[in-house]
Amino acid sequence: MSSVSLNMNVAIGVMAIYVFIYYFLARSVLARINRKDPDYFELTENGSDLPVGMKTSSTILEMVFDRDLPGRTYGQFVRIGLYTVRVMFACYVPLSVLMLSLAWK
DSSP states (O other), rough: OOOOOOOHHHHHHHHHHHHHHHHHHHHHHHHHHHHHOOTTTTTSSSOOOOOOHHHHHHHHHHHHHHHSSSOOOGGHHHHHHHHHHHHHHHHHHHHHHHHHHHHHH
């Protein structure tokens, strides 16, 4: 039986890619919600492009924990995307601990 060994740089790189994918998908879902209903989170005027900054990041967390989302009017991409973002958010800490524990040996 072989043991799994991982370099610390590889573990941190994999976690960084994971966070990038999570943030990109979450921004995409938030942009769709913002285009459909600009007043839901009040990020932009008339559903224009999302700003880059702390307000958008905190709105992503608000979106993840909002029990009223996804509504039926937002479409399939928002429903599937939001569920995926929620699962990725929930799995981040356990996966990070696993990756770091494999790299620590």
